[in-house]
Amino acid sequence: xxxxxxxxxxxxxxxxxxxxxxxxxxxxxxxxxxxxxxxxxxxxxxxxxxxxxxxxxxxxxxxxxxxxxxxxxxxxxxxxxxxxxxxxxxxxxxxxxxxxxxxxxxxxxxxxxxxxxxxxxxxxxxxxxxxxxxxxxxxxxxxxxxxxxxxxxxxxxxxxxxxxxxxxxxxxxxxxx
Amino acid sequence: xxxxxxxxxxxxxxxxxxxxxxxxxxxxxxxxxxxxxxxxxxxxxxxxxxxxxxxxxxxxxxxxxxxxxxxxxxxxxxxxxxxxxxxxxxxxxxxxxxxxxxxxxxxxxxxxxxxxxxxxxxxxxxxxxxxxxxxxxxxxxxxxxxxxxxxxxxxxxxxxxxxxxxxxxxxxxxxxxxxxxxxxxxxxxxxxxxxxxxxxxxxxxxxxxxxxxxxxxxxxxxxxxxxxxxxxxxxxxxxxxxxxxxxxxxxxxxxxxxxxxxxxxxxxxxxxxxxxxxxxxxxxxxxxxxxxxxxxxxxxxxxxxxxxxxxxxxxxxxxxxxxxxxxxxxxxxxxxxxxxxxxxxxxxxxxxxxxxxxxxxxxxxxxxxxxxxxxxxxxxxxxxxxxxxxxxxxxxxxxxxxxxxxxxxxxxxxxxxxxxxxxxxxxxxxxxxxxxxxxxxxxxxxxxxxxxxxxxxxxxxxxxxxxxxxxxxxxxxxxxxxxxxxxxxxxxxxxxxxxxxxxxxxxxxxxxxxxxxxxxxxxxxxxxxxxxxxxxxxxxxxxxxxxxxxxxxxxxxxxxxxxxxxxxxxxxxxxxxxxxxxxxxxxxxxxxxxxxxxxxxxxxxxxxxxxxxxxxxxxxxxxxxxxxx
Numbered sequence: 087x088x089x090x091x092x093x094x095x096x097x098x099x100x101x102x103x104x105x106x107x108x109x110x111x112x113x114x115x116x117x118x119x120x121x122x123x124x125x126x127x128x129x130x131x132x133x134x135x136x137x138x139x140x141x142x143x144x145x146x147x148x149x150x151x152x153x154x155x156x157x158x159x160x161x162x163x164x165x166x167x168x169x170x171x172x173x174x175x176x177x178x179x180x181x182x183x184x185x186x187x188x189x190x191x192x193x194x195x196x197x198x199x200x201x202x203x204x205x206x207x208x209x210x211x212x213x214x215x216x217x218x219x220x221x222x223x224x225x226x227x228x229x230x231x232x233x234x235x236x237x238x239x240x241x242x243x244x245x246x247x248x249x250x251x252x253x254x255x256x257x258x259x260x261x262x263x
Numbered sequence: 264x265x266x267x268x269x270x271x272x273x274x275x276x277x278x279x280x281x282x283x284x285x286x287x288x289x290x291x292x293x294x295x296x297x298x299x300x301x302x303x304x305x306x307x308x309x310x311x312x313x314x315x316x317x318x319x320x321x322x323x324x325x326x327x328x329x330x331x332x333x334x335x336x337x338x339x340x341x342x343x344x345x346x347x348x349x350x351x352x353x354x355x356x357x358x359x360x361x362x363x364x365x366x367x368x369x370x371x372x373x374x375x376x377x378x379x380x381x382x383x384x385x386x387x388x389x390x391x392x393x394x395x396x397x398x399x400x401x402x403x404x405x406x407x408x409x410x411x412x413x414x415x416x417x418x419x420x421x422x423x424x425x426x427x428x429x430x431x432x433x434x435x436x437x438x439x440x441x442x443x444x445x446x447x448x449x450x451x452x453x454x455x456x457x458x459x460x461x462x463x464x465x466x467x468x469x470x471x472x473x474x475x476x477x478x479x480x481x482x483x484x485x486x487x488x489x490x491x492x493x494x495x496x497x498x499x500x501x502x503x504x505x506x507x508x509x510x511x512x513x514x515x516x517x518x519x520x521x522x523x524x525x526x527x528x529x530x531x532x533x534x535x536x537x538x539x540x541x542x543x544x545x546x547x548x549x550x551x552x553x554x555x556x557x558x559x560x561x562x563x564x565x566x567x568x569x570x571x572x573x574x575x576x577x578x579x580x581x582x583x584x585x586x587x588x589x590x591x592x593x594x595x596x597x598x599x600x601x602x603x604x605x606x607x608x609x610x611x612x613x614x615x616x617x618x619x620x621x622x623x624x625x626x627x628x629x630x631x632x633x634x635x636x637x638x639x640x641x642x643x644x645x646x647x648x649x650x651x652x653x654x655x656x657x658x659x660x661x662x663x664x665x666x667x668x669x670x671x672x673x674x675x676x677x678x679x680x681x682x683x684x685x686x687x688x689x690x691x692x693x694x695x696x697x698x699x700x701x702x703x704x705x706x707x708x709x710x711x712x713x714x715x716x717x718x719x720x721x722x723x724x725x726x727x728x729x730x731x732x733x734x735x736x737x738x739x740x741x742x743x744x745x746x747x748x749x750x751x752x753x754x755x756x757x758x759x760x761x762x763x764x765x766x767x768x769x770x771x772x773x774x775x776x777x778x779x780x781x782x783x784x785x786x787x788x789x790x791x792x793x794x795x796x797x798x799x800x801x802x803x804x805x806x807x808x809x810x811x812x813x814x815x816x817x818x819x820x821x822x823x824x825x826x827x828x829x830x831x832x833x834x835x836x837x838x839x840x841x842x843x844x845x846x847x848x849x850x851x852x853x854x855x856x857x858x859x860x861x862x863x864x865x866x867x868x869x870x871x872x873x874x875x876x877x878x879x880x881x882x883x884x885x886x887x888x889x890x891x892x
Contacts, residue, residue: 110558
């Protein structure tokens with residue numbers, strides 16, 4: 087029924103589609119690039135316990151005057167471990183403040199975890215029930231926000247930070263400055 | 264301990280799949296069925312065991328496993344602890360492998376001295392598919408991955424997933440998707456082997472196509488049932504990428520099922536069937552790719568991990584390249600120049616096949632269009648209902664009209680006047696009852712009229728066949744087609760005449776919807792094991808002031824996960840649903856209440872289950888036939 091010349095059409099179409107998908111996977115697009123409704127808006131404020139210091143964590147005190155990287159993480163999340171070295175690199179830059187938000191996690195375990203892998207955060211807010219994450223519209227852990235010195239969200243990345251994303255964030259930070 | 268054994272059985276199934284590929288690769292002769300059975304049984308048992316071990320870990324809440332920790336919780340009811348096994352990515356891959364092995368076993372069941380050269384190619388291909396997915400699981404999604412330290416309780420407690428319909432929906436869908444793997448393997452085998460033994464390969468394929476198609480039908484239906492009862496959006500189909508991913512293989516499967524009948528009867532369309540057999544499975548895998556790679560975002564998107572996407576895509580590319588190249592090179596041998604008459608049974612099947620493929624491509628295009636736009640213009644768009652309604656419906660209409668006549672036609676040449684005589688009763692009945700319908704219902708809309716006429720057309724045609732013809736009826740077909748008729752009736756009713764009201768209500772407020780008067784009587788706070796809820800009491804009165812039903816929608820707050828869900832309250836009868844959702848609010852300002860009047864929804868479920876039932880009936884007769892192979 088199918089003419090013999092038409093035999094190759096399915097193969098060709100299939101290859102085109104696969105090619106498109108490959109392109110999408112490889113290019114610097116990430117499905118995690120979900121436009122945040124909070125972009126260019128002030129970061130939602132919150133008040134919670136600090137994990138590192140024996141005091142209340144007040145977001146309004148933490149998010150202004152300096153460019154801030156806000157990183158939602160948890161010890162149970164494997165990708166968080168993978169991106170940890172990049173978070174560390176941010177903290178090496180003295181002009182940036184790195185704040186962690188510990189999502190649905192056990193405090194003791196987190197302290198142990200930080201001892202093992204190093205602590206890049208200048209302060210960590212605990213988000214035991216995940217309510218802060220809801221306010222921030224967090225899509226999945228890990229997730230990272232870049233705030234300018236006025237506490238306005240300039241960039242958001244869902245998923246682990248890779249080399250590519252690190253460079254991109256670096257550019258964003260330079261631009262903000 | 265369990266993680267260790269689980270890993271062991273997983274690796275064991277990897278070994279068995281490789282072993283199976285080796286022994287069935289270019290099998291020259293048939294030596295011993297017992298010897299050949301070793302990898303098949305080995306694969307089946309080892310994948311069954313690893314699946315069982317994962318279930319066991321979930322049941323005993325073994326939080327030393329990352330998978331259990333992330334997806335389970337000690338307070339979960341046992342039933343949902345078990346269904347939670349396949350509610351997550353890693354666990355569902357184990358189920359996927361298990362189903363591949365089960366179908367592998369059924370292919371092997373037909374293995375004998377006569378057909379060994381054909382079946383061994385199918386078994387080799389099936390083992391290759393198994394190998395691909397086992398490797399994928401081990402490399403990127405191992406459910407037996409350990410936790411660095413053992414936490415006291417788990418994280419997973421998504422209450423929206425705790426629904427009986429959703430517990431059995433994924434396994435059914437996987438049985439459907441993966442069922443097509445057997446069809447794929449048999450298609451590859453049919454292309455590859457030298458058919459000098461004159462093996463009727465299509466007879467082997469039919470039961471697998473039917474099985475996959477039945478499971479897919481049931482899986483899609485249950486998914487819709489869940490969306491309707493649990494999501495509280497008033498609808499049951501949202502053209503979500505994942506819904507499309509299941510709908511596309513279903514369309515191909517439907518086309519395949521019908522063209523297989525043509526092959527059986529007329530030996531024509533053989534290479535068309537092989538192509539569909541390959542495409543059905545490829546589309547299933549592509550669908551999985553779309554969901555699991557995170558390339559598209561949808562309500563179903565699983566954990567994001569770029570490696571998974573790359574792996575599945577590479578594997579799909581391999582399967583597709585292999586099978587479609589084979590098709591290009593070898594399908595010639597099944598080509599024949601039988602002319603197909605337009606006005607014959609095979610003609611009607613072919614036209615409907617083409618229309619199914621067009622619908623499938625349309626849906627496919629709609630699904631990936633946002634991605635293409637993103638590449639070309641960097642804009643994010645979303646394709647939704649308006650696109651699908653305006654493209655799919657016009658293509659479906661001629662398909663339905665032909666579907667009504669098809670069963671009356673005979674194979675080969677057909678006397679046109681005879682046929683017209685045969686269908687006159689159903690034409691008359693359709694128009695008379697459609698006019699009666701609108702005489703009483705008095706709500707005219709173009710799509711409404713078309714939908715009702717088409718539904719009645721299918722129903723009366725099939726009833727006519729039952730009354731007109733002899734005893735040898737393909738009852739499976741009649742039941743399934745009647746199901747389609749009822750389904751169209753339900754779809755038309757619930758989309759064209761749906762009424763929706765969203766209001767803020769206080770106690771003792773009333774709302775009117777389509778002759779019903781709904782009074783908000785009281786609101787109560789209730790406390791249950793793992794949630795607290797606000798439950799509204801609504802009295803539904805009809806236009807004679809009789810109480811029809813007290814509806815009690817809930818607004819639940821799950822304390823463990825801190826999320827809100829809504830429990831819809833629905834009153835169903837054969838003509839309509841009253842669908843009530845209690846939203847946010849407080850005593851002072853009142854509560855937001857959404858009320859839907861959804862006509863004929865029940866017929867969607869009845870229709871869909873009848874379609875599956877038709878498949879089951881026809882399965883029965885096909886298995887009887889398969890016994891003689």
